[in-house]
Amino acid sequence: MSLFLFKRLLTLLATLAVASVIVFAVLEVLPGNAAQVLMGPDADPAAVAAKTVELGLDRPAPARYAQWIGGLLRGDLGHSYSYGTPVAELIAERLTLTVPLAVLAMLLATAIALLVGVTAAARHRSAADTALMALAQLGIAIPGFWFAILLILLFSVKLQWLSAGGFGGWQFGGGFWPGLWQGLKSLILPAVALAVAQAAMLARFTRSAVLEVLREDFVRTARAKGLSRRATLWGHVLRNAMIPVLTVMGLQLAELLAGAIVIENVFYLPGLGRLILQSIANRDLIVVRNCVMLLAAMVVVVNFVVDVLYAVIDPRVKAQAS
Numbered sequence: 001m002s003l004f005l006f007k008r009l010l011t012l013l014a015t016l017a018v019a020s021v022i023v024f025a026v027l028e029v030l031p032g033n034a035a036q037v038l039m040g041p042d043a044d045p046a047a048v049a050a051k052t053v054e055l056g057l058d059r060p061a062p063a064r065y066a067q068w069i070g071g072l073l074r075g076d077l078g079h080s081y082s083y084g085t086p087v088a089e090l091i092a093e094r095l096t097l098t099v100p101l102a103v104l105a106m107l108l109a110t111a112i113a114l115l116v117g118v119t120a121a122a123r124h125r126s127a128a129d130t131a132l133m134a135l136a137q138l139g140i141a142i143p144g145f146w147f148a149i150l151l152i153l154l155f156s157v158k159l160q161w162l163s164a165g166g167f168g169g170w171q172f173g174g175g176f177w178p179g180l181w182q183g184l185k186s187l188i189l190p191a192v193a194l195a196v197a198q199a200a201m202l203a204r205f206t207r208s209a210v211l212e213v214l215r216e217d218f219v220r221t222a223r224a225k226g227l228s229r230r231a232t233l234w235g236h237v238l239r240n241a242m243i244p245v246l247t248v249m250g251l252q253l254a255e256l257l258a259g260a261i262v263i264e265n266v267f268y269l270p271g272l273g274r275l276i277l278q279s280i281a282n283r284d285l286i287v288v289r290n291c292v293m294l295l296a297a298m299v300v301v302v303n304f305v306v307d308v309l310y311a312v313i314d315p316r317v318k319a320q321a322s
Contacts, residue, residue, distance in 0.1 A: 082282040098271040105194035112199040117206025139200025148193035165268035209241035250306040254299040
């Protein structure tokens with residue numbers, strides 16, 4: 001197991017190194033100048049040039065890349081050009097919303113997908129199977145931002161059950177559970193809007209994976225030993241079908257983090273997505289660079305965790321990789 005983890009860690013570090021080069025290079029070729037944006041379109045060229053030197057934008061690209069990587073290794077992400085505050089503080093503040101939103105959406109998508117996928121596979125070629133897969137296809141086709149607007153119209157405007165947007169923060173002064181509920185209440189509609197499409201796709205993958213495992217000999221053996229259909233399905237079949245499902249779940253978490261950029265703007269949530277858009281508009285590339293690198297690191301780490309879970313679920317994966 002130690003050799004397996006060592007190889008995966010080396011792959012993780014190499015991927016992060018390549019990702020950092022790509023992120024830096026892509027942002028370098030974008031047009032625009034942060035100094036010009038900060039000083040205004042009518043600013044004196046000499047003042048803009050002085051601001052460029054002050055921000056360190058006149059230095060060669062390799063030197064700025066080395067400075068950025070050195071800061072990352074020390075935990076120093078630099079200061080935002082437009083906000084005037086440490087980038088680490090900005091990102092940490094926004095992550096307190098974006099991460100719970102993505103996790104809540106992932107939990108909803110996983111619960112719905114497993115229930116729908118396993119139920120459809122257990123009733124293969126029945127009316128229930130056809131209806132569930134039709135709903136899944138509809139869920140894939142619906143644009144997330146459009147569905148988010150429908151949720152606002154129904155639950156916020158018409159029924160007035162939930163807020164149409166905004167986030168009051170995590171208010172734990174009156175107790176943990178009341179404060180948790182106050183925060184989650186603002187994230188329910190955005191999480192549902194994010195989860196629908198992901199749940200629909202994951203449900204189709206789950207159905208296919210479960211149907212494939214149901215044809216295996218060990219399923220017939222388990223049934224012959226007296227196990228009920230439900231116990232065989234949820235206790236044996238689903239575990240063996242989880243490897244391809246876990247792959248999709250890892251990719252979906254990355255999609256949820258990216259999709260949150262749109263949904264956060266629909267619901268006016270001050271998360272990482274809105275920070276990225278605002279920083280792009282201000283040409284605050286140091287914030288954009290660190291945010292994009294953080295998202296890339298999250299994707300790589302999630303894939304690493306999925307690889308480890310492969311080995312836990314199916315020891316044959318660990319044996320083949322060692």
